[in-house]
Amino acid sequence: MKNIDPTTTKAWKELEAHFSEIKNEHMRNMFNNDEDRADKFTITWEDFYVDISKNRISEETQNLLLKLAEECGLEDAIESYFTGDSINQTENRPVLHTALRAEKAADIKVRGENVVPEVQEVKARIRDFSNEIINGTRRGYTGKAFTDVVNIGIGGSDLGPVMVTESLEFYKNHLNLHFISNVDGDHVFETIKDLNPETTLFLIVSKTFTTMETLSNATTVREWFLKSVPEKEVSKHFVAVSTNLQKVEAFGIDPDNIFPMWDWVGGRFSLWSAVGLSISLAIGYDNFTSLLEGARKMDDHFRLTPFKENLPVQLALLTIWYNNFFKAESEAVIPYSQYLHKFPSYLQQAIMESNGKSVDRNGNKVNYETGTIIWGEPGTNSQHAFFQLIHQGTKLIPADFIGFKRSLFGNNAHQDQLMANYFAQTEALLHGKNAEEVEEELKSKGFSQQEIDRISAFKVFEGNNPTNTILIDQLTPESMGKLIALYEHKIFVQGIIWNIFSYDQWGVELGKQLANKILAEFSTNSVINHDSSTKKLLEFYLKK
Numbered sequence: 001m002k003n004i005d006p007t008t009t010k011a012w013k014e015l016e017a018h019f020s021e022i023k024n025e026h027m028r029n030m031f032n033n034d035e036d037r038a039d040k041f042t043i044t045w046e047d048f049y050v051d052i053s054k055n056r057i058s059e060e061t062q063n064l065l066l067k068l069a070e071e072c073g074l075e076d077a078i079e080s081y082f083t084g085d086s087i088n089q090t091e092n093r094p095v096l097h098t099a100l101r102a103e104k105a106a107d108i109k110v111r112g113e114n115v116v117p118e119v120q121e122v123k124a125r126i127r128d129f130s131n132e133i134i135n136g137t138r139r140g141y142t143g144k145a146f147t148d149v150v151n152i153g154i155g156g157s158d159l160g161p162v163m164v165t166e167s168l169e170f171y172k173n174h175l176n177l178h179f180i181s182n183v184d185g186d187h188v189f190e191t192i193k194d195l196n197p198e199t200t201l202f203l204i205v206s207k208t209f210t211t212m213e214t215l216s217n218a219t220t221v222r223e224w225f226l227k228s229v230p231e232k233e234v235s236k237h238f239v240a241v242s243t244n245l246q247k248v249e250a251f252g253i254d255p256d257n258i259f260p261m262w263d264w265v266g267g268r269f270s271l272w273s274a275v276g277l278s279i280s281l282a283i284g285y286d287n288f289t290s291l292l293e294g295a296r297k298m299d300d301h302f303r304l305t306p307f308k309e310n311l312p313v314q315l316a317l318l319t320i321w322y323n324n325f326f327k328a329e330s331e332a333v334i335p336y337s338q339y340l341h342k343f344p345s346y347l348q349q350a351i352m353e354s355n356g357k358s359v360d361r362n363g364n365k366v367n368y369e370t371g372t373i374i375w376g377e378p379g380t381n382s383q384h385a386f387f388q389l390i391h392q393g394t395k396l397i398p399a400d401f402i403g404f405k406r407s408l409f410g411n412n413a414h415q416d417q418l419m420a421n422y423f424a425q426t427e428a429l430l431h432g433k434n435a436e437e438v439e440e441e442l443k444s445k446g447f448s449q450q451e452i453d454r455i456s457a458f459k460v461f462e463g464n465n466p467t468n469t470i471l472i473d474q475l476t477p478e479s480m481g482k483l484i485a486l487y488e489h490k491i492f493v494q495g496i497i498w499n500i501f502s503y504d505q506w507g508v509e510l511g512k513q514l515a516n517k518i519l520a521e522f523s524t525n526s527v528i529n530h531d532s533s534t535k536k537l538l539e540f541y542l543k544k
């Protein structure tokens with residue numbers, strides 16, 4: 001990889017000059033001046049129709065951004081990513097979630113060895129295990145079939161699985177899925193209080209098997225289980241997914257019940273591995289493989305398509321345009337499907353844990369902005385919550401609108417209402433409503449000139465708010481796989497251009513260390529070596 005400070009490239013300087021020319025231009029004019037604009041800035045691929053024309057860009061912007069990608073060595077970096085170079089240099093590991101969905105015949109080497117056969121072996125185990133639980137051939141200790149599955153994990157060992165199982169709820173079988181992530185005991189007991197130990201399967205998912213929350217929650221659940229069940233039956237009800245086989249065994253999990261994963265899969269990119277066991281249980285192995293197949297297709301698209309037509313590249317470049325030139329601090333992700341209600345929080349970890357970095361790949365502090373703040377909620381709910389600020393607030397908030405042409409239950413009336421809002425919002429954000437239009441509208445409603453003068457300023461929408469329209473044929477396991485992989489690769493492109501390491505997460509360590517120190521202090525009731533604020537808070541907490 002090239003390790004270039006992007007601000008020193010020729011393209012960056014040209015983008016700065018270009019930005020000062022284009023920054024105040026209204027997209028209304030861009031559309032009025034070019035009737036082919038939508039065609040020029042739309043990419044269709046498989047069942048995806050992605051319209052990026054409602055962005056504050058011209059063809060020159062696009063060309064300069066592509067030039068930036070080229071100067072930053074994106075093409076070679078993509079090859080390094082897919083072929084298993086140790087691009088996660090601070091942890092000295094490759095980044096190969098793509099190997100989890102690669103074709104059987106692929107040959108992807110990690111430290112000289114092809115990892116694909118091992119991946120296929122674990123997949124076969126996921127298939128057999130899921131089938132046996134779903135069809136009831138593998139049962140609980142009293143011989144009853146399983147009815148409930150509890151996934152215990154946090155961060156990447158929770159967010160991907162819970163997001164996908166919720167997104168693909170339509171494809172779910174009879175198993176009830178539950179997710180325990182937070183170390184909040186109230187939530188743990190709330191989740192298990194009505195469960196029957198005879199028919200509940202527990203999946204303990206932790207890449208490292210050292211995560212405090214997961215180990216604590218798993219211990220509590222195991223204790224609860226052992227209140228009514230003899231210890232020898234634990235092996236029928238507890239399975240684990242981890243890279244740390246010794247620690248899992250030490251926890252008391254039967255070695256036959258351990259699904260391995262690998263250090264070359266990052267936690268936040270691990271749903272494609274056995275970390276996604278809950279997904280395979282919830283929707284069946286065939287659907288799980290369709291999810292992976294969708295991601296594989298997106299991998300091929302990303303690796304093989306020229307950058308101008310390349311979805312992850314184009315979406316990543318747009319983020320850089322707004323983040324680094326317009327200085328937009330956040331991006332909203334608005335899925336017009338209630339099924340995708342966890343997608344924004346899943347992306348928060350994927351994007352912010354990856355690109356929330358301020359030291360570049362040479363070890364120097366960056367002097368430009370990196371990771372964007374990601375937030376969002378499904379439409380139309382979000383329209384009635386925070387859209388006021390996007391439409392008339394003072395901040396520029398680029399937004400991705402994700403929608404589906406066809407509903408799953410085939411209720412066209414609802415689908416049309418939902419999607420009418422989807423299209424209307426992006427149109428409103430583009431056009432806005434100027435003073436003349438407001439005045440005309442008020443006049444037609446019979447307002448007096450005095451009333452119009454008093455009120456019209458409040459009713460003006462400036463518009464010119466950028467949106468990407470990601471329109472997909474239908475929400476299926478395969479299209480979901482494509483969508484997730486689209487964002488995974490977008491993250492990669494941004495990291496390359498910002499010259500940061502996207503695949504470590506050192507920033508979460510300090511809080512973990514301090515929490516352990518404070519926890520030890522709780523047990524001795526002594527509070528030492530803290531700033532006065534923390535000290536007083538801890539003393540107040542301990543007086544119960």
Ligand SMILES: O=P(O)(O)OC[C@H]1O[C@](O)(CO)[C@@H](O)[C@@H]1O
Binds near residue numbers: 156157205208210
């Ligand atoms: O799967 P593990 O090792 O329990 O880690 C859980 C999560 O904790 C983190 O390391 C930090 O929050 C994430 O990157 C990871 O997904």
